[in-house]
Structures are given as structure tokens and as C-alpha cells.
Amino acid sequence: MRVAVIGAGPAGLTAALQLSRGGASVDVYEAGSQVGGLARSFDLWGRRVDLGPHRFFSTDARVNQFWKNIVGSDYVMVERLTRIHFKGKLFQYPLRPLDVFSKLGFAETSLTLLSYAKQWLHLGLRETGLPSFETWVVRRFGQRLYETFFKTYSEKLWGIPCTELSEDFAAQRIRKLTLHDAISNALLRPKKSEHRTLADCFAYPLGGTGTVYERIASQIVALGGQVHLAHAIDEVLSEDGRVTGVRSTDGPVVAYDHVISTMPLTLLTKAMSNVPQSVHDAADKLAFRNTLLVYLEVEGTNLFEDQWLYIHDRAVRVGRVTNFNNWGITDPTSKTSILCCEFWCNHTDPAWTASDNELAEQANSELRKTGLIKDQRICNSHVVRIPRCYPIYRIGYRQHVDVLSEFLQSIAGLTVIGRYGSFKYNNQDHSILMGLLAADNVLHAQHHNLWDLNSDFESYQERSLITQTGIMRTQSSQEMEPCSRR
Ligand SMILES: Cc1cc2nc3c(=O)[nH]c(=O)nc-3n(C[C@H](O)[C@H](O)[C@H](O)COP(=O)(O)OP(=O)(O)OC[C@H]3O[C@@H](n4cnc5c(N)ncnc54)[C@H](O)[C@@H]3O)c2cc1C
Structure with a gap:
């Protein structure tokens, strides 16, 4: 069985590894130059950072087992401290009355x-x-x-009332x-x-969250699969209601029995032919919100203790600030801190086309306005732009997703999963679960309804947590945090 997986993020790589383990011949196509998707890590100023904060947390036994199997013992337990910065005060998050x-x-x-x-x-x-x-x-x-x-925070993030x-x-x-x-x-x-x-504790891989996905990619290759980087798929072919293959930019058509796509749902339909106009119309009504990440290397350590802070103040546009010094893997002799400021915008907003220098200056002045940095010097800055980062759940979006889903389900051999792929506000654990279940469907002709899989972890049956010593089974949903926003 030949399977093409589009996208080397958590969902695509999980599916690809499970399929490779099950004996399928798998090719992964990734548009970017690195694996890990939104959960990738990269080197910056001699350290390892993620795209903003990336806390892996799941209570699903299958997901935790899969993750732990990849990471082994190469992780640290981090005691979560994430507060809300509002009117100069820091409030515990999740909120505590x-x-x-x-x-x-x-x-x-x-x-x-x-x-x-x-x-x-x-x-x-x-x-x-x-x-x-x-x-x-x-x-x-x-x-x-x-x-x-x-x-305030939700309107900053989503850009709609x-x-x-x-x-x-x-x-x-x-x-x-x-x-x-x-x-x-x-x-x-x-x-x-x-x-x-x-x-309140979470497991964080040594080397950053992206290490997990780098390891998964290596395992896929060791099992005979291929991971093609810088290969964006721009055509998904089908004939008589069955998927037949894919084509990457300027590449030949390659035939496959199954295609698992994690590319943005709205672009997938554009990459297919014979798509009804009603499906294109529905896709045009769905929108994603972009993210701008501005990394600043700031002189000094102990700027604040949190792994990240939510910035609620209306006076500034920055919405979240990650402090990579507080993730348990920083060299204690380091004399600087790496902060990552998150801004959200649409393609048409001036911020999306602002220069790196302008964005770094904005981050710098807003951090000073909030009081999070004072007279410390900024040593370096770096900007990452992420288009289509958050699927916008505007009222009525589900009806449009249903139109796309109905059409895509009518194409045999085609599966769509993941955050971009199924237009769900997934975290890593949700995308990993989708990858596991998608592979089950393909390998064992199972019928997990991936469209119905919610990003609501309370629906899972068998519960567990990762601890310092391994995986601990749990029973009660009452153990969960009262309010989850990652
Ligand atoms: C700032 C930020 C903070 C986050 N914090 C957390 C957190 O704390 N905890 C957590 O668990 N999750 C967090 N997430 C979410 C997490 O990153 C995602 O849920 C996860 O990466 C989704 O995996 P995925 O495989 O579904 O999609 P993605 O990671 O988006 O992967 C999709 C891949 O498909 C590729 N692709 C797209 N189009 C094509 C194409 N045409 N051809 C080939 N490849 C293509 C993309 O380049 C990408 O690599 C955060 C995300 C962001 C942006």
C-alpha cells in the first residue's frame, strides 16, 4: 500500500510513522525546510526555541504512550506557571477565584x-x-x-468581536x-x-518540542519511508471518486493508494479538480488568523518566572510573551533571556507587511510599556511570520466546514487531519490523536470519524498523565485544570 502524507507536523508525522510501522510504503511531503510544523524548534543565538510556547499535555493514554515512546526519558518535568498580566498585576492562570x-x-x-x-x-x-x-x-x-x-485577549487573538x-x-x-x-x-x-x-506539571523534551517530530521523521526513514522537505503539494489528483496521486510544485505526478492531508483545508480544495462551486464558495468563507512572533534577546535573567504570560492590557497589541529561560533546559550560566512576543493579524493588516525592524521596535516598546522589561538592553531580534495559524471559529463556520467535509469524504482514499487540515483549533495532542486514528483507518479499515473528533480532551476514555517517572493512569476528569488556554 502506497501512502502520501502531506505535511510533516505532528498529525502528518504521527500518521506516517504508524503507517510505516504497519508495513505501508510512506512518502511525507513537507512544504517547509524543517519537520515539526507549528511545533518545530530551531536554533537561535546559540539556544533552542519553539514557535512561542509549546507545552505538551494530554490525558489520553494512547497519545501519552506514543509521545513517551518517542521521547524516552529525554524530558524534564516543568512546573507550569502561566499568568495573566493585567493592569500591572499578575493573575494565576488557569484562574483561581x-x-x-x-x-x-x-x-x-x-x-x-x-x-x-x-x-x-x-x-x-x-x-x-x-x-x-x-x-x-x-x-x-x-x-x-x-x-x-x-x-480583550480573545478579541486580540481572533480579530473579531x-x-x-x-x-x-x-x-x-x-x-x-x-x-x-x-x-x-x-x-x-x-x-x-x-x-x-x-x-499543573508538563513534560518538556530536552532540545525543544520539535525534537519529538525530528525523531519521528528519523524513525519513518529508518523504516524505509521518505520525508521530502521543501516539497509543497499543489495538486491532489483523483479519478472516479478515488484519490490517485499527488504532484509537488514542478514535480511529476506520483501515484498513491491513499493520501493523508494536513495542508490547510481551504487550499486542499483548490489543489483538486472537479470540485463543485458550492465547495469553493464554502472554502472562501473560512478564514485563518496569522501570527507574528518577535524574538528578543534581552540582557539579564529572571525577568519573570512564568513560561509564558498572557497580556490582557488593551494599551498594547502584544498578546502573549514566552520566556524560554523558564522551560527547564536553559544554560544557567547564560546572561541573557530569550523572550518571544506574539502578535496576531490578518493578511490585510499593515502589521503583516511591517519590516522586521519595525516589529522588533514595537515588541521592545510594548514590553517596556507593560513593565516586563525596564532598562535592560535588547541584544538581538528575530521575526517569524506564520500565515494561517489559527482557524477562525466565526459563528456559522461549521456549516462551511461541513460542506467541505462532505465533499472530501466522497473521495475514497483521501483523509484530512490536523489543525490546518481539518480546520480545528488543535494542540499537539489532538493532532497526534488524529494521526494515530487516521493510520488505524487506513491500515485496519477502521471507521474512526475524524471529522467528529473534537479538540475537547474531556471526551477521551482512558486517561493518563506523563510524570517524571513515566505514565500514570488517572480516573477522574475533576483532576483537570478548570480552564485551558494554550
Ligand atoms: C504560537 C503557538 C503556540 C502553540 N502552543 C501550543 C502548546 O502550548 N501546546 C500544544 O500542544 N500545541 C500548541 N500549539 C499548537 C501546535 O503547534 C499544533 O497543534 C500542531 O503543530 C498541529 O499539528 P498539525 O500537524 O495538525 O499541523 P501543523 O503543525 O500546522 O503542520 C502542518 C504542516 O503541513 C505543511 N504544509 C502546509 N501546506 C502544505 C503543502 N501544500 N504541501 C506540503 N506541506 C504543507 C506545513 O508546512 C506544516 O509543516 C501552538 C501553536 C502556535 C502557533
Whole structure:
């Protein structure tokens, strides 16, 4: 069986390795010059960095087993510290009621609780208005807490008002919990803290998150597969409703029995012929948000303790800042810190075409405005532009995805998976799971419905966590963080 895998990110490489292990003849085609996709690592100023923060965390036993099998013991456990920077204060993230209230102060806390009580008493936690990210969060946390901790950041990230953002985003990324539950948990069930500590740690590979994918690629090659870098696929061929092969830019047509695609869903349909106009129209209605990563090498260490910070302040456009000194693999003798500032924009925004120098200057001045750096000197800067980074869940997007999915499912031998590939806001673990299940479908004629696979880890059956000594099985979904945003 000959299989082409488009894209050497977590989803594509996982599928390719499983297929190679199962005896298939596999070729991976990657448009970029490196494997790992959005989860790649690279060398910068003598150190190893990722594309922004990359915390691997899963409670799915299959995913953890796969990851651990690749990484072996070459990882460190990092105690997660990720806070929200807002009005000069640092709030624990995931949000913890007592921390929030102590930092908001008496007056603001009273208003927050009143706003929640009003929501609860008057509406009984029913939806108000059309279902959206805003109504989903307001219903659970009240208007005031929503405006303080959810609105600004989400609008920076997505570039659309939260009233236009689908509630799917909240449902996938925020645990189904109300402010009342959060307060009761904090006050009445402090013994959960033991499990919380485990969930608050994550395993980070020595050499960066991309090491995992470099190793997977080597294993594919060792099993006889091929990984072609700098080979963008721009044609996926089919005949009589069955996929027949692929063609990379200026390359010949290569015949395959199966094609697994992780390329952007909206570009895949453009790479195919005989696509109905309704499918093209649906693809045109889907959009991705771009990311700009500005790396700064800053004089000094101990700038802040977090692996990354969410920047909620409206006065600055930077949304998240990663500090690579806090990932457990930095040389302790180093005299500088590498920070990565994330900005989000659309193709048409001036920021997307701004020069590297302009972006570095913006990052520098915004970091100073927030007070995260003061008089420290910037030694170096580097910019990475990532087009189509976040699939935008604008209300109604699902209907368009359904049109594409129905068409693509009608082509035998074609499977689409991954963050770009299936237009899902995946993390690495979700993409790895999709890769595992896609390989199962191809090798063993199984029928996992990959379109229905949600980025909601609570739906998984067998649960486990990676710890310093290996994999620990867990039972309860209550051990999870109350609110997940990576
Ligand atoms: C800033 C940032 C922070 C993140 N933080 C976390 C985190 O903390 N934890 C976590 O688990 N995840 C995190 N993620 C998400 C994680 O990186 C992705 O979920 C994961 O990489 C998705 O894997 P994938 O294989 O589905 O897609 P991708 O990694 O996007 O891989 C798709 C690959 O396909 C290639 N490709 C595209 N078009 C073509 C073509 N025509 N031909 C050939 N190749 C093509 C691309 O070059 C890419 O390599 C983060 C992502 C970003 C951007």
C-alpha cells in the first residue's frame, strides 16, 4: 500500500510513522525546510526555541504512550506557571477565584460577584442572545469577569468581536464550569490540590518540542519511508471518486493508494479538480488568523518566572510573551533571556507587511510599556511570520466546514487531519490523536470519524498523565485544570 502524507507536523508525522510501522510504503511531503510544523524548534543565538510556547499535555493514554515512546526519558518535568498580566498585576492562570479576588480588590470583587449574581438570578444561567463565545462565558462567569479576563485577549487573538466568535471555541478550550463551581471547589475541596499539582506539571523534551517530530521523521526513514522537505503539494489528483496521486510544485505526478492531508483545508480544495462551486464558495468563507512572533534577546535573567504570560492590557497589541529561560533546559550560566512576543493579524493588516525592524521596535516598546522589561538592553531580534495559524471559529463556520467535509469524504482514499487540515483549533495532542486514528483507518479499515473528533480532551476514555517517572493512569476528569488556554 502506497501512502502520501502531506505535511510533516505532528498529525502528518504521527500518521506516517504508524503507517510505516504497519508495513505501508510512506512518502511525507513537507512544504517547509524543517519537520515539526507549528511545533518545530530551531536554533537561535546559540539556544533552542519553539514557535512561542509549546507545552505538551494530554490525558489520553494512547497519545501519552506514543509521545513517551518517542521521547524516552529525554524530558524534564516543568512546573507550569502561566499568568495573566493585567493592569500591572499578575493573575494565576488557569484562574483561581481567591487569587483573582485578592488582586482585584474589594470594590471590583463585589462588582464581579454582583454581576454574576445578576446573571444567575435573572436568567438562571440561560443563554442571552445568539449563542456566541460572549454569551457562553457571560452565562458561566458573569459580564464583569468576562470583560476583565476573556474579552480583550480573545478579541486580540481572533480579530473579531466575541459576539461573532462561535461558542465552540469556548466549549473546546474552557472547562464546563461556572464561577459558582470554581468558588466552591476552591473553598470546599482543597484536597484536590494534590492532583492539581500533577496536572499543573508538563513534560518538556530536552532540545525543544520539535525534537519529538525530528525523531519521528528519523524513525519513518529508518523504516524505509521518505520525508521530502521543501516539497509543497499543489495538486491532489483523483479519478472516479478515488484519490490517485499527488504532484509537488514542478514535480511529476506520483501515484498513491491513499493520501493523508494536513495542508490547510481551504487550499486542499483548490489543489483538486472537479470540485463543485458550492465547495469553493464554502472554502472562501473560512478564514485563518496569522501570527507574528518577535524574538528578543534581552540582557539579564529572571525577568519573570512564568513560561509564558498572557497580556490582557488593551494599551498594547502584544498578546502573549514566552520566556524560554523558564522551560527547564536553559544554560544557567547564560546572561541573557530569550523572550518571544506574539502578535496576531490578518493578511490585510499593515502589521503583516511591517519590516522586521519595525516589529522588533514595537515588541521592545510594548514590553517596556507593560513593565516586563525596564532598562535592560535588547541584544538581538528575530521575526517569524506564520500565515494561517489559527482557524477562525466565526459563528456559522461549521456549516462551511461541513460542506467541505462532505465533499472530501466522497473521495475514497483521501483523509484530512490536523489543525490546518481539518480546520480545528488543535494542540499537539489532538493532532497526534488524529494521526494515530487516521493510520488505524487506513491500515485496519477502521471507521474512526475524524471529522467528529473534537479538540475537547474531556471526551477521551482512558486517561493518563506523563510524570517524571513515566505514565500514570488517572480516573477522574475533576483532576483537570478548570480552564485551558494554550
Ligand atoms: C504560537 C503557538 C503556540 C502553540 N502552543 C501550543 C502548546 O502550548 N501546546 C500544544 O500542544 N500545541 C500548541 N500549539 C499548537 C501546535 O503547534 C499544533 O497543534 C500542531 O503543530 C498541529 O499539528 P498539525 O500537524 O495538525 O499541523 P501543523 O503543525 O500546522 O503542520 C502542518 C504542516 O503541513 C505543511 N504544509 C502546509 N501546506 C502544505 C503543502 N501544500 N504541501 C506540503 N506541506 C504543507 C506545513 O508546512 C506544516 O509543516 C501552538 C501553536 C502556535 C502557533
